Amino acid sequence: MKRLTPYLLILPGGLWLVVFLVVPLIFMVSVSTQQGDVVNGFVQTFHIANYTDALGQYRTQFLRSAVYGLVGTVLAILLAYPVAYWIAFRGGARKSTYLLLVLLPFFVSFVLRTVSWKFLLADDGIVFEPLKSAGLLPADFHVLQTTTAVIGGLVYNYLPFMILPIYVALERVDPSVVEAAQDLYASRVAAFARIVLPLSLPGVFAGVLMTFVPMTSDYVNAAILGGPDNTMIGNIIQTEYLVNQDYPVGAALSFTLMAALLVGIFGYARALGTQNVLEAAAR
Amino acid sequence: MSNIQAGTGAVAAVPDLSPVPAIELDGVVKEYLARGETVQAVKGVSLGVAAGEFFSLLGPSGCGKTTTMRMIAGFEDPTRGVVRLHGRDVTDVPPNKRDVNMVFQSYALFPHMSVWENVAFGLRRKKVQDAEIRRRVGAMLEIVDLTGREKRRPREMSGGQQQRVALARALVNEPRALLLDEPLGALDLKLRQAMQLELKRIQREVGITFVYVTHDQGEALTMSDRIAVMNDGLVEQLAAPREIYERPATAFVAGFIGTSNLLSGTVERVVDGTAVLPLAGYGRILAADAACEAGATITVTVRPEKITISTEEPTGDVSAVRGTVSEVVYLGTSNSYAVGLPDGAEVTVYQQNAHDSSTTAERGDSVWLSWQPHHSYAIGS
């Protein structure tokens, strides 16, 4: 019985994953090499060309997604780190209040938040219209339907996923360790660079995982805030599935994206030295 | 007792308060604002620590020891007062520009660095040449007996080893003074005692001024050249261990340092500097060198091991007090007696078991307590 306990513990979660993740995944792998259409049905023909065609046709969107994901992630790190640092070291007794504030946007639907951005940033909306009529902005100034708007939306929507893990890592840094560094002749800057930053890297690593992946495969921000030139691979997949109902191409695109993300993440982990990252995180 | 002798043995070498103390606090006050209220953690401390001295700050929890030490290190700005290191006013100098190093109670080792990197950290910041760093770190690791463990991470080491890394990391910089905040607090008793000897040896070897914070009176008595006993943000007494133990300046010090008996009486007369305090019908107390006049009411302390217990009335110029044994506790090499006096006071007496078992008293026995006049010490308050 004792030996079985651990297995019994993972059984419910394991079953859940098998039924709702692994099974559909296998099913989708099979779909991705089929041919046909919705009306006449799809037939398994091991049509690998679904992959090569999709990749060839949508190379731009793939690249664009990667660039948006990368830029968005870097921006998120730059914005999130100071916030997390401030809450962890200067938050005092109100830390949990500040964390709640960070999480507050989650209480509003993701789509709704993005739509309200569209409303705010509209060419003649409540922000730009007064500025334009006052002559402070040129009449043709616009933010919507630009790369800036899409990346801005991505960063805005995923920022808490970067703040939280960095906060957790910083929170675990013993303040007396920082004092020890200062005691040992390190300036404030040096103490940050040599002690705080390295000790918080596991948090940054986790934050990158939690933001880069969903940012790269996001389609809501590009659909609402972007224009035709900002289409991301997520939008293509959505269109293939829901509009064109070309399930095999949609599935092939999805798996290509998944593979690309996995390769990217593993490359990143290797470059950073997983051993160190995991070790530090396990502290 | 033997451990106290060890501590005082070293006194001869020290408290030579040379004109410029290594560390000087001058009327230092530290106030914190906690929930709108001003809390005085340190209420005005002035003291000087001589170069090369092993100086202890001793006191109960919350008395301001850590705060005092953090002001010396530069982590707290005094609300008032001046901190000087070797005569230089450093009150506004940040910690990284002060030539003192601190050993933290939690060690505060850098978890992501090896032992070697930890120890080399300060020298690297000071831009010492690589060859010199290698030499000094190697030599220091040898002193703390950690050679061969250079590549370990702190968390792969035992508490005592981590403690020694923390010590090496501070000492390798050859600071003017080393500040240690309860450095042995996290260790078990056995390791603690071993490390006490080790610390003392290292201090002798490197000849650096140590300021040692502890709330363990035994530790302070055995290791220090001088002790500042703190209570509630103030220094109650600053003296060598033996003096603190045998001539406590205040009732607080007497009570805090080991067990002590406090007896009060009115001075009847002073003969050759020895005050005579008759106790209504149950004896007298003689107190040598008591700075007082006839008619004054004073409190004297006497240590339990200075008192002799006997069944016959003692003769000669000694304090002699009669009482009834209310408790006997067998302590192995000695017995501890609690003796009740007619006025309700209780006196603790330690008696060696070695010789003459005839002096053993039983519970309920009426006994005489006696001690030499110079073992009664009149205290301030």
Ligand SMILES: Nc1ncnc2c1ncn2[C@@H]1O[C@H](COP(=O)(O)OP(=O)(O)OP(=O)(O)O)[C@@H](O)[C@H]1O
């Ligand atoms: N940052 C702070 N804010 C408010 N009060 C403080 C602060 N630091 C210390 N105090 C108060 O100052 C007093 C002295 O604290 P300190 O840490 O110096 O005591 P200590 O003698 O080192 O005690 P311990 O033996 O428990 O370490 C305490 O009453 C404490 O509550």
Ligand SMILES: [Mg+2]
């Ligand atoms: Mg303390």
